Amino acid sequence: MRVTTPKIRSAVASLPAYVPGARIPDGVQAFKVSSNENPYPPLPSVVDAITEAALTVNRYPDMGNTEMTDALAAFLSTPEREVSAERLAFGTGSVAALGHILSTFVDEGDEVVFPWRSFEAYPIVTSVAGGKSVRVRLTPDHRLDLDAMVEAVTDRTRVVLVCTPNNPTGTAVSHSQVLRFLHRIPDDVIVVLDEAYVEFVRKDDALDALALADQFPNVVVLRTFSKAYGLAGLRVGYVIAHPDIAAGIRAASTPFGVNLVAQVAVVASLRAADELNARVDALIDERTRVWTALRELGWDVPPSQANFVWFPTGTRTEELAAHARTRGLLVRPFAGEGIRVTIGEPEANDVLLELAAEWLTQ
Structure with missing residues (x-):
């Protein structure tokens, strides 16, 4: 048979x-x-919070990520800049959060422009979303070629991914470079500033992605708790975007995506910053x-x-x-x-x- x-x-x-x-x-x-x-x-304080939370895993996590959202919004806000809760969205790691972004904006055959070599998940999540990968070669000194990325944008481009610091080469673009770049990108194209390693940046003219997200409604900032915060095993990534864009991403996100223990660990980690x-x-x-x-x-x-x-x-x-x-x-x-x-x-x-x-x- x-x-x-x-x-x-x-x-x-x-x-x-x-x-x-x-x-x-x-x-x-x-x-x-x-x-x-x-x-x-x-950290011991984070382990204590995880241990206590483990006793309640018979219950579903808060689907709205309420406590985690409020804690992160407060952490990101400064006297000069408020990051409201309505601008945040979460996923099980930044890869999942990126997948939610592409699900929100990419239709079958739409183009996603990104540098290459860069994060190897980019072509995978693009294909899963039905998009077409447009890879732009790095410069000979292993840096993002932002000019070439602008030139790669067409009428079919819906998303541009900027990985900085770039994985796997470690190089980072400057704030002034990205500002010039954004002025050349159409307003209806989403620009994702992927900052998985932002906490490790120590350079002149360092990128202030949140300032650019305030200035350009099409900018989406993507970050994670996996690297600097040491929560790789719990999988929490997050997005900072215009409220309307963040709402769309939340709508495309997996319900109960961030588990209960992970939410508690994030709050404890922010307190131990x-x-x-x-x-x-x-x-x-x-x-x-x-x-x-x-x-x-x-x-x-x-x-x-x-x-x-x-x-x-x-x-x-x-x-x-x-x-x-x-x-x-x-x-x-x-x-x-x-x-x-x-x-x-x-x-x-x-x-x-x-x-x-x-x-x-x-």
Whole structure:
């Protein structure tokens, strides 16, 4: 008897595979620096909140994310700028939140413009939404080419994605660059400023995405609690946008998407922001140490504004990543292009520097 199965949508069947970061096998001593995770465990106050919340998981979470929304709105607001609750929307990580954005604005065949190489989920979520990916090459020094991205916009473009700092190269655009860019983008095109690593940025003329979201109604800011806040396992991403746009994104979001424990952990993390910022500062110090040492060794690594560094290793990528694994360092290779290595514990970073010196002689 012949067995047939329903036909999968062509857009889904042809999806590129999302390659997850390597995992440490049980019983193996290694440093996992493949997924840009915060190497430090949650703060004790956050763990206490999670533990207490775990006792209530027989109940559904608040579908409106009320306490989390109010806490985040208060956290983002300043005497000069109010970020109201109606401007926020959430998802299970920034990837899901981005998927909700595209579901809100992209129809079948509409174009989504983004840099490449950049976050590997971009072509996946674009295809799932029925859109067409328009990839714009980075500059030779691994930066976003905003001029080329403007030129790639057509009458079919509905969304433009700006990843800054860019994953996996770590480079970041400036505020003045993005301001000029936005003045050249049509008002009916959504511009997503993807700031998953914003807490790690330390540069002159740093992007003030919230100011641009105030000035341009078509700007959507995308952020996450996975990286700097160390809540990667609980999956919470969020959007800051014009109230009308945020309302549309919330309407397209999965009901009860952010679980009860995650909501409680976010509120507790915002209350502990000073302690978390101290950890971020420590990681930035380590990033500076690693990047400076790599340059002194002779590596042409771009200046990173994220919690990782990028090695443009080209055709040697998979060979060097395999070598790193034998030394207990699980890195993230992008075949034929380069290796992304998360800034981890000082011990992990020391192993990376030892490996980087060896790679130059192989």
